[in-house]
Amino acid sequence: MIRQAATVGREGTPAVRAYAPVLLAVALVALLPLRYGDSRSMMGVVIGGVLFACYTIGFNVIFGSTGQLFLCTGALAGLGGYASAILSERHGLPMVLAMLLASLVAAAAGGLLSWIAVSRSLGVIFTGIVTLTFALAFQNLLLGQRDLTGGETGLVVDAGSETLLGEEVAPFYVFVALLAAYLALFRALQRSHFGWAFRALRDDEIAAELAGVDVKRYRVFAGTLGSGMIGLAGALYAHSEGFISPSTFSFGEVDVLVIVMLAFGGIGSLLGPVVGAAAFTVLEEWMDSFNEYRLIIYGSVILVLFLALPRGVVPTVQRLVGRLRRRRARGRRPAPAAQPPVDTLAPR
Amino acid sequence: MRAVVFDGVVLGLQFGLLGVGLTLVYGLAGVLNLAQGQLAVLGAIVAALRIDAGTAVIPAVLAGVAVAGTVGLVLDLTLMRPVYRRRGEDRVLLGLLLMLGVAFIIDGVLVWRYPIEALTLRIGGDPVDILGVRMRTGSLLASAIALGVGAVLVLFLRYATTGKAVRSVIQDEEGAQLCGVSPATVRAFVFALSGALAALVAVTRSMTSPVTVNAGIDFTILALIVAVVGGLGSVSGAFLAGILLGIVNTVSAHYIGTYVTTIILLGAAAVTIVLRPSGLLGAGRE
Amino acid sequence: MAMLEVAELSAGYLGEDVVHDVSFAVAEGEAVAVIGSNGAGKTTVFRAVCGLQRPSRGSVRLDGRPITRRRAHDIARRGLAYVPAERHLFPDMTVAENLDLGAFPRRPGPERRALVLGLFPRLAERHRQRAGTLSGGEQQMLAVGRALMSEPRLLLLDEPTTGLAPTVAAAAYAALTALREQGLTIVVAEQQVPLAFGFADRGYVLESGRIQLDGRVAELEDNPDVQRAYLGVA
Secondary structure, eight states: OHHHHHHSSTTTSOHHHHHHHHHHHHHHHHTHHHHHTTOHHHHHHHHHHHHHHHHHHHHIIIIIHHOOOOOOHHHHHHHHHHHHHHHHHHSOOOHHHHHHHHHHHHHHHHHHHHHHHHHTTOOHHHHHHHHHHHHHHHHHHHHHOHHHHOGGGOEEOOTTSSSGGGSSSHHHHHHHHHHHHHHHHHHHHHHSHHHHHHHHHHHOHHHHHHTTOOHHHHHHHHHHHHHHHHHHHHHHHHHHHSEEOGGGGOIIIIIHHHHHHHHHHOTTOSSHHHHHHHHHHHHHHHHGGGGGGHHHHHHHHHHHHHHHOTTOHHHHHHHHHHHHHHHHHHHHSOSOOOOOOOOTTSOO | OHHHHHHHHHHHHHHHHHHHHHHHHHHHHSOOOTTHHHHHHHHHHHHHHHHHTTOOHHHHHHHHHHHHHHHHHHHHHTTHHHHHTSOHHHHHHHHHHHHHHHHHHHHHHHHHHOTTOEEOOOOOSOOEEETTEEEOHHHHHHHHHHHHHHHHHHHHHHHSHHHHHHHHHHHOHHHHHHTTOOHHHHHHHHHHHHHHHHHHHHHHHTTTSOEEGGGHHHHHHHHHHHHHHHOTTOHHHHHHHHHHHHHHHHHHHHHTOHHHHHHHHHHHHHHHHHHOTTTTTOOOOO | OOSEEEEEEEEEETTEEEEEEEEEEEOTTOEEEEEOOTTSSHHHHHHHHHTSSOOSEEEEEETTEEOTTOOHHHHHTTTEEEEOTTOOOOTTSBHHHHHHHHTTTSOOOHHHHHHHHHHOHHHHHTTTSBGGGSOHHHHHHHHHHHHHTTOOSEEEEESTTTTOOHHHHHHHHHHHHHHHHTTOEEEEEESOHHHHHHHOSEEEEEETTEEEEEEEHHHHHHOHHHHHHHSOOO
16 A cells, blocks of 8 residues: 555656756745845855755755754754864865764764664654753853853854855855755655655554554664764855854754744655755845844744644645646536446455 | 862752652653753743842742743743643653743843843852862752752652552553543643653752743753653752753863863763663663 | 443444444443454443544433433443443552542542442452552452442443453453342443343344344253354354
8 A cells, every 4th residue: 555655756757847846946946135135244145045945855855855954054064064064174184074974974964863763762852852962962062161162252164265255245055056956855855765664654553564564774874974964054054154153053043933834835745855945034124123132023924834834835825826826727627427336356 | 179069969860850850740741841941941930020029039939930830831822732642752752842842932031021030049158068068048948949859849749648649540541531530630630740850950940040031942952861860750860860961961061161061061971861761760660 | 221221322432433323222220231353343332422532423411311412420420330341440559549549529438438339348358458559359359349430320340351351351251240230220241141141131232343243141052053153053
């Protein structure tokens, strides 16, 4: 039964149609500098939006695909950012190498957390608490180890300032490239046996195990991959921004936004992170003048979102479009012909 | 060293009381009240405002506790309804996220309206000598209150009919229903109680150091750590964990440093989850 | 007017009905057996009647008053006590505490306690023992005893003899007979049909979620299908 359900739809679609949304989204995003290219501050905001879209896709791989509530997105990004900064600043590693290594560090951390959660069969709450303690501990580590991390005052990241990351508009395109890669990766995952396994284990874990899905392996894989993605994005940001501090990667700055963005866009959907990141980047900008109400607005958004739109924007829109299409098709077709006789001996 | 440990016990008793509310609500409803800290601060700020307005200390404190309890009750009767309609992990996740939203809203409102407000209760009197350690009257009173309220709570849960009804819902909800216990009523009662307890802890904390408007998240994290280490759903576990962690807190802060202390406390929670998820005395609701 | 009237009850899980159009009635003072194999739907019917589950269709009346969508604790306070197959005891509370909670919100009077402990002397011996440490038979006794503490007028039991040694099962039914003589109306769902037939006046046969047969126990015992399916007669 599970096999049947999974092969219908995704794997059957030709590659061009499957990746079209990716290309479309990337194309739209790539056009943004036309509007905002001359304002350095606005480009900063736009880059921030793309960055968060990348974070959210990584979180989507971990939480949206395999249901692991990782409350440490910021810490994983921070691991990537600080590792890359330290490796390139202190140890003189070339920037790209530092970023890749930093991404591996984040992937390892995430994989370890996943492995712990999986081998101890931790449910949602305990996974959340363990990852949250990791996030808070990491934050304290950053603040406490002043010699290594610069503590509260942060770290200046020079490596990369001579490359195109140091320019005004060019970093944006690097981030867009990353976004495109992440979206393509997510889509590829969905169409592969990974995606099939993810859907199966989200639907019914026990049934998936019985069908031969090694739930543990897939969870750890998702945790590792998603964390690596988040870490790489964090590292890229460190080099393009040129300065990082503990507050850049704190729970309040990153995790809250990522969770809300994904929930708004649609947990588990391909474009959900992009839609969510776009919506909340706009909201953040608009709220700049209402700084005192920021927390109140976010809290209210969370409440309304999870009470009214539990699936998120993208899946809801998909369902509405599907319904409209079916209604139109029904209107065109004449009354249905008599059904062929059902084979009553066939199993249900 | 003895002074540090005594300070730890004082702190720990209050930690325990803070964790009890969280652990009870989780044991009963499967909901992790991430707004616990904000309810505590809400109560403290209400008390501070009443004191500023000229009310005597005790009525002001009672008002704060009452407001926090009432908000807890309202939250249960309104927001928690859709949460209770779900089961298992679905309920846990939704409850967690909704309470997070509530935490933001309360925090946001308090920081916006009363950004500089803080509760400080100065308890007069000379320091008292306990077993060779000079203890401030504020610490002693805070401990006495925490101990007293804690004892009443434990006795209530053990021996009072309503208290046993509360425990019955934690141990077997369907069984409780078959006995005529209404889980919804019990949950509402406990939610209100946990809000009131949280506010009470904020009040006792203010006897030794000011409780500011942004203390909410620290309180929540503390409550979470204590509840997890003690065992989610276990009241005595929360108290035991509270005292142990309180001592760890003061000893570590005294001899090592504040950042490491926080990591140690967080680590205790993580280690508990990984090695012994039911906690010190857990009823094993997981 | 029957004490319990179930009319066209349909109920199930996750949107799919497991029992369909079940109707039966129990008069005051009767002892009724509901028999059927594993998965026939007996537990679902009971859960829907006592409020632990919402039926998708149909109605339930207690003393003529509808209780169809009422909550389980509400129904329990109206004199309908249910002893589920899983017992649902409070494992960390003592036998005494479990029993006392059965009478919630009232505190049970000494005569009631004496009556229940008289029926199950073993419980009196283990008064202060934690329910989680009792043996299977003792837990079953405790479950029944707890249900009796609220002085119910109607007692529903779901497979009370599962996992009990034959002597213990016989003793359980002896206790039920004694209760019956004191005026308690009892409905019992059973897989161990001979025991149930030895105890009840009337019976219903539930299979595949529907009532297939009903009648006085003597008639059912003579029915060749019943004999073949449940009484081990070739």
